[in-house]
Each structure stands twice: as C-alpha cells, then as structure tokens.
Amino acid sequence: xLHRRAWVYGWLFLSPALLFLFAFTHYPxxxxxxxxxxxxxxxxxxxxxxxxxxxQEMLQDPVFWKVLSNNFWFAAGTIPISIGLALxxxxxxxxxxxxxxxxxxAFFAPTVLPLIAVANIWMFFYTxxxxxxxxxxxxxxxxxxxxxxxxxxxxxxAMIVVAIWKEAGFFMIFYLAALQSIPPVLREAADVEGAxxxxxxxxxxxxxxxxxxxxxxxxxxxxxxxxxxxxFVMTDGGPNNASSLLLFYIYETAFKFWQTGYAATxxxxxxxxxxxxxIGQFFLFxxxxxxx
Amino acid sequence: xxxxxxxxxxxxxxxxTKTWDGLHAVRNINIDVPPGTFTVFLGPSGCGKSTTxxxxxxxxxxxxxxxxxxxxxxxxxxxxxxxxxxxxxxxxLFPHLSVAENILFGLKVRRTPKxxxxxxxxxxxxxxGLTDYLARKPAQLSGGQQQRxxxxxAIIAEKSICLMDExxxxxxxxxxxxxxxxxxxxxxxxxxxxxxxxxxxxxxxTMADQVVLMRxxxxxxxxxxxxxxxxxxxxxxxxxxxxxPMNLVPGADxxxxxxxxxxxxxxxxxNDAARGALTVGIRPEHIxxxxxxxxxxxxxxxxxxxxxxxxxxxxxxxxxLARVSSSSPLSPGExxxxxxxxxxxxxxxxxxxxxxxxxxxxxxxxxx
Ligand SMILES: Nc1ncnc2c1ncn2[C@@H]1O[C@H](COP(=O)(O)OP(=O)(O)O)[C@@H](O)[C@H]1O
Ligand SMILES: [Mg+2]
Numbered sequence: 001x002l003h004r005r006a007w008v009y010g011w012l013f014l015s016p017a018l019l020f021l022f023a024f025t026h027y028p029x030x031x032x033x034x035x036x037x038x039x040x041x042x043x044x045x046x047x048x049x050x051x052x053x054x055x056q057e058m059l060q061d062p063v064f065w066k067v068l069s070n071n072f073w074f075a076a077g078t079i080p081i082s083i084g085l086a087l088x089x090x091x092x093x094x095x096x097x098x099x100x101x102x103x104x105x106a107f108f109a110p111t112v113l114p115l116i117a118v119a120n121i122w123m124f125f126y127t128x129x130x131x132x133x134x135x136x137x138x139x140x141x142x143x144x145x146x147x148x149x150x151x152x153x154x155x156x157x158a159m160i161v162v163a164i165w166k167e168a169g170f171f172m173i174f175y176l177a178a179l180q181s182i183p184p185v186l187r188e189a190a191d192v193e194g195a196x197x198x199x200x201x202x203x204x205x206x207x208x209x210x211x212x213x214x215x216x217x218x219x220x221x222x223x224x225x226x227x228x229x230x231x232f233v234m235t236d237g238g239p240n241n242a243s244s245l246l247l248f249y250i251y252e253t254a255f256k257f258w259q260t261g262y263a264a265t266x267x268x269x270x271x272x273x274x275x276x277x278x279i280g281q282f283f284l285f286x287x288x289x290x291x292x
Numbered sequence: 293x294x295x296x297x298x299x300x301x302x303x304x305x306x307x308x309t310k311t312w313d314g315l316h317a318v319r320n321i322n323i324d325v326p327p328g329t330f331t332v333f334l335g336p337s338g339c340g341k342s343t344t345x346x347x348x349x350x351x352x353x354x355x356x357x358x359x360x361x362x363x364x365x366x367x368x369x370x371x372x373x374x375x376x377x378x379x380x381x382x383x384x385l386f387p388h389l390s391v392a393e394n395i396l397f398g399l400k401v402r403r404t405p406k407x408x409x410x411x412x413x414x415x416x417x418x419x420x421g422l423t424d425y426l427a428r429k430p431a432q433l434s435g436g437q438q439q440r441x442x443x444x445x446a447i448i449a450e451k452s453i454c455l456m457d458e459x460x461x462x463x464x465x466x467x468x469x470x471x472x473x474x475x476x477x478x479x480x481x482x483x484x485x486x487x488x489x490x491x492x493x494x495x496x497x498t499m500a501d502q503v504v505l506m507r508x509x510x511x512x513x514x515x516x517x518x519x520x521x522x523x524x525x526x527x528x529x530x531x532x533x534x535x536x537p538m539n540l541v542p543g544a545d546x547x548x549x550x551x552x553x554x555x556x557x558x559x560x561x562x563n564d565a566a567r568g569a570l571t572v573g574i575r576p577e578h579i580x581x582x583x584x585x586x587x588x589x590x591x592x593x594x595x596x597x598x599x600x601x602x603x604x605x606x607x608x609x610x611x612x613l614a615r616v617s618s619s620s621p622l623s624p625g626e627x628x629x630x631x632x633x634x635x636x637x638x639x640x641x642x643x644x645x646x647x648x649x650x651x652x653x654x655x656x657x658x659x660x
Contacts, residue, residue, distance in 0.1 A: 188351050189384035193398035193449070194372030207388040290388035290429070 035264035054265035067249040075224035077160035086171030094179045111170040119230035152242035178212040210289045300328035300485035301362040301452040308357035317343040318509045330486045332496040335506035341489040377446035379456040385430040392426040395444040416448040527645035538573045545608035552585030573638035579614035586631035
C-alpha cells in the first residue's frame with residue numbers, strides 16, 4: 001500500500017520535468033526524424049512522404065560535405081587545444097604562484113561574456129589594416145596587412161581561435177575544481193618516494209582528472225557542433241562556405257532557404273553524429289577512468 | 293641473494309625552530325633518536341608533533357636549527373634524499389592504483405628492476421597479509437587493510453628510517469591494539485629507526501624505546517617510557533601519562549585533611565606545605581583505602597571497572613582519583629581514608645611545575 005503511494009509520488013514529482021523534456025526535446029526530435037522523410041510543404045502543396053529522397057539529395061550536396069569537413073576540422077582544432085589549455089591554466093591557477101587570483105579572473109572572463117560580444121572583440125582583432133593583429137604585424141615587424149576573415153584558407157582557423165578563447169576558461173573551472181579535490185597529502189607521499197613533478201602529473205594527477213576530462217570532452221564535442229553564434233557575427237559562413245558549420249548550414253537551409261524537409265534531414269544527421277560521438281567517448285574512456 | 297640488511301640511521305634535531313606567521317609551532321627542539329630504535333612523539337593536539345615529524349621528513353623546513361640523519365646534515369635536503377619512508381594519518385594511498393601499484397610506487401619511481409620489484413612485493417605482501425588483495429583498489433579495502441597497504445609502501449623500500457604520523461587514529465580500538473603490536477614487531481625485525489607521532493599515551497608507552505613528550509612546541513621530557521611514568525619531569529607530564537593520569541593536589545589540601553596521626557607528627561606541617569607551595573602527585577593505582585592513619589576524604593562518585601573501582605574523592609578544593617580493589621564497597625557521600633607509600637609520592641613546584649627532587653623529610657616519615 002505504502003509502496004504504491006510512494007510510486008505515485010515519485011511520478012508526480014518527476015512529471016513537471018518530464019513534461020518539459022518531452023515537449024521540448026523528445027517530441028521535436030521525433031518530429032524531426034519524421035519530417036526528414038517528407039518533402040518541404042510549399043504554399044498549398046502539403047508535405048508528402050518521399051522516403052529517403054532527402055537523404056539521397058544530401059549525399060549529393062557538395063555544400064553538405066564541405067560543411068561536414070569544416071565541422072570536422074573545427075572540432076579537431078578546438079577540442080584538444082581548448083582542453084589542453086584549460087588543464088594548463090588550471091594547473092597554473094591552482095599552484096601557489098603570485099597573481100593567481102588575477103590569472104583566474106582573466107582566464108574565466110571570456111566564459112562569462114556572451115559569444116556575440118566575444119565575436120565583436122575578435123572582429124576588432126582581425127580587422128585588416130588597423131585591427132590588433134595587423135597593428136602588431138605592421139608596427140613591430142613591418143608586415144603588410146592581412147585579411148584573415150576574407151581568405152577561405154585562414155577563416156576557419158580564425159574561427160577556431162575564437163572558439164578556443166571562449167571555451168578554455170570554462171573548462172578550466174572544471175579542472176580547477178577537480179584539482180582542488182586531489183588531497184595535497186598525495187603530493188607529499190610522492191615527494192617522499194622521490195617522484196618528480198612530471199611523474200606525479202602523469203601517474204597520479206592525470207588519472208585522477210580523467211572523469212573531468214571525459215565530462216569536459218563530451219561538452220567540447222557538443223560545443224563544437226553547437227557554437228555558431230560567432231559565425232553569424234563574423235563571417236556569415238563565408239567566404240564560399242569556408243567557415244560554415246553543420247548547425248549554421250541547418251539554420252540557413254531552414255530559415256533562409258525555407259527547405260524545412262531537407263533541414264530536418266541535416267538535423268537528423270547531426271543528432272546521430274552527436275550521439276555516436278558521445279557514446280563512443282564513454283566507451284573509450286570508461287575502462288580507464290577511476291571514479292572516486 | 294639475501295635482501296640487504298637494513299641498519300637504522302640515527303636522527304638528531306639540533307635547536308630546531310619553526311614559526312607560522314610569527315607563532316611558534318616548535319621552538320628549540322633537541323632530540324636524538326639512536327639508530328634502530330623507536331621514538332614516539334607524544335603530546336596534546338597542536339603541540340607541534342606533526343610539525344616536528346614533517347621537519348624530519350623534509351616536508352617542512354626549519355627556520356632555525358639542524359636536522360641530522362646518520363652523520364649527514366640534511367636540513368635543506370628534499371625528502372627523497374633523506375633515506376626515509378613515511379606513513380600518513382590519512383594513509384595517502386593513490387585511489388586509482390591497485391594495492392600492488394600503491395606498494396610499488398616508490399620502486400617504480402626509482403626504476404628498480406622488474407624482478408626485484410616482484411620479489412619484494414611478494415615478500416612485503418606476505419609479511420602484511422595482503423597477498424590476496426593485491427589487485428584491489430584502496431576503496432575496496434577495510435580501514436585496517438588500507439593501513440597495511442600504507443605500511444607496505446613504507447617498508448618495501450627498505451629505508452633506514454620510517455616516520456609515522458598518527459597512523460592508527462582512524463582505526464577502531466581493537467584493531468589499534470593489534471596494529472600497535474604489528475608495527476612494533478616490524479620495526480624490531482627489520483631494524484629501521486622509527487619516529488612515530490601520536491596523542492595517545494597508551495600507544496606511546498607500549499611501543500616506544502623513547503618517548504618525547506611535547507607541550508606548546510617544546511619538549512617537556514624525553515626518555516624511556518618507564519622513566520616518563522616513574523619520574524615525570526614536570527606536573528604536565530605527570531598529568532598527561534597514566535589512565536587515569538596522576539593526581540595533582542596542592543600540598544596544603546592534603547596536609548589539612550590528615551587523620552589518625554598523633555599531633556606530635558602533624559604539628560607545623562600545614563605551614564611547611566604552604567611555605568613550600570608544592571603540589572603533590574600520586575598515581576591513582578598507588579592509593580589504598582585504610583582504617584588507620586591517612587588523608588580523610590569524601591567520596592563523590594564511584595566508577596566500577598570490573599576488577600578495579602575508580603573512586604573520585606574530594607579533599608578540600610581538589611579531587612583525588614583512586615583506583616582500588618572492587619572488593620571494598622564504597623558509595624557516594626561516605627567518607628574514606630586514603631593512604632600510599634611515601635616512595636610513590638611526587639613533588640612539583642606549584643608555580644613552575646618542575647619536579648622537586650628533594651623529598652620533604654617530614655612527609656616521608658608520615659607515610660612510611
Ligand atoms: N601549515 C600551517 N600553517 C599555519 N600554522 C600551522 C601549519 N601547520 C601547523 N600549524 C600550527 O602549528 C602548531 C602545531 O601544529 P602540529 O604540528 O600540526 O600539531 P600536532 O601535530 O601536535 O597536533 C599548531 O598551532 C598549528 O595550528
Ligand atoms: Mg598532528
């Protein structure tokens with residue numbers, strides 16, 4: 001009797017969260033999958049079932065492949081560097097050096113800023129001729145002005161730098177929390193045994209930071225597909241789609257070109273990619289991770 | 293090939309002083325730990341035991357003074373160059389490493405050949421009864437087993453000195469007793485020198501060759517357990533050692549409550565005592581109940597301990613604990629007359645607390 005009532009209470013407590021989860025996550029996801037098999041409704045012509053036609057179109061769409069490869073390089077560029085940088089900054093801030101409060105604040109600042117604001121700051125850095133980068137190039141080295149955002153060869157790299165700058169500080173906070181939960185006495189025990197800094201880092205700290213690394217890297221992967229705000233502000237995907245990412249392309253397809261059926265198809269691809277990556281990471285890391 | 297014989301090295305502290313923000317954690321410590329012996333640093337919490345041990349280990353550095361290990365001055369050397377092993381209060385096991393990897397940690401750091409690692413691990417694990425647990429993680433072990441792993445990590449390196457900071461304080465009472473004996477046995481059979489920190493006087497008395505009793509950053513007395521127990525150098529030591537510790541009663545209080553002596557014996561005693569301003573120390577286990585001459589007291593409470601009974605008696609403004617045989621029934625409110633052998637009495641200066649070597653002649657007469 002009591003048991004059943006507890007069960008009812010459980011569901012009652014869960015229901016508000018579940019309601020939102022279904023309404024805004026599960027239902028749209030399901031709807032997207034269904035829409036991806038339908039044509040885009042136009043005027044009086046309603047959407048009709050076309051089977052895998054959208055997917056076939058996608059495989060032949062050069063922009064899709066371009067965007068996918070951009071996204072791959074964007075991820076490959078931002079994830080390892082932002083995580084590595086985050087760890088370095090956390091180690092620095094966690095050490096007992098002078099000025100670490102200032103360092104911590106400086107590192108964390110980009111995280112607090114909205115990405116739009118970050119993008120505007122970097123627009124100034126990148127501006128050809130009188131932006132910060134060209135000022136330094138020209139003033140200090142007498143080099144000619146360059147247009148990093150206007151060149152298809154450099155624009156993606158420029159976007160990667162912005163994303164790293166934005167993300168590393170955020171990940172640093174997680175690493176910092178993890179570092180501070182490692183008991184200092186472990187360092188002393190290692191000192192007594194004669195373990196050097198690097199040995200201790202590799203054999204003790206890094207393994208103890210693994211749960212954080214997993215968490216951070218899953219977030220980094222998701223963010224590498226999710227962070228597109230700066231592209232709107234800085235390049236609009238150009239030049240020649242050289243800085244366009246999958247999510248940006250989905251937005252364009254859906255709300256600029258109004259091809260909602262095709263946009264749904266692209267979205268499904270992105271969902272699948274993200275799930276595979278996240279699940280893959282868990283399996284890859286799980287054996288090596290020690291949870292406390 | 294036989295394992296190399298370990299010869300403990302001596303440890304010496306010479307005028308070691310350490311301050312934290314101007315406050316003395318330890319002040320002018322002078323201690324000698326002879327090679328291969330067991331020295332226990334004992335004292336109340338905050339008296340500077342851990343600081344002293346950490347200065348020996350090289351985890352802290354003294355502001356003044358020297359640390360000598362063997363005949364080397366190691367004052368400025370890092371821990372790894374001092375030929376020491378250490379067991380921490382929290383064990384400091386690496387949570388992600390198995391028992392075997394934890395024990396082998398130091399050997400791996402120093403790149404000891406693999407075969408030697410295997411052989412020593414087997415030997416150490418066998419000695420500590422850990423053979424069946426080598427693959428486990430520390431979190432899968434009981435407190436006592438974790439303690440053994442920490443011991444294993446310390447002894448496998450065959451260092452000549454072992455330092456331990458309250459290694460048993462996280463264990464339950466029964467386990468504490470067995471581990472006490474085990475640690476002492478390990479130290480004796482392997483032969484390293486031990487510096488051991490505890491606030492538990494029973495631990496100190498049972499394990500040590502030498503007890504260093506500390507108070508507020510200074511050494512109050514250093515000597516073999518028997519000497520600490522039988523000839524406490526100060527009232528503080530007297531009041532710290534023993535379960536329950538020594539009774540410390542202002543002489544005047546005792547003298548005022550003498551009973552059963554004839555007046556010729558007691559005339560003028562009270563004045564003598566007041567003038568001398570001395571504190572009399574007498575251990576609870578040395579007190580007897582008597583029907584004859586002694587000190588008249590009021591029983592305040594009685595605690596039955598099985599074979600013994602602990603009687604709390606009031607003498608003037610002070611209280612005296614007596615450990616007497618349970619066969620003599622007493623109840624609160626009754627009066628009781630206490631007596632003891634004059635030889636069991638200790639005298640301390642009431643103001644400085646230092647031991648007074650001279651036994652005031654008349655008192656001796658009284659209690660013989
Ligand atoms: N790292 C530190 N910073 C400031 N004060 C400390 C530090 N370590 C110890 N102390 C102080 O030094 C004194 C002795 O401490 P400790 O040696 O740990 O005592 P014990 O081990 O006998 O309990 C205490 O008053 C303590 O507060
Ligand atoms: Mg301590």
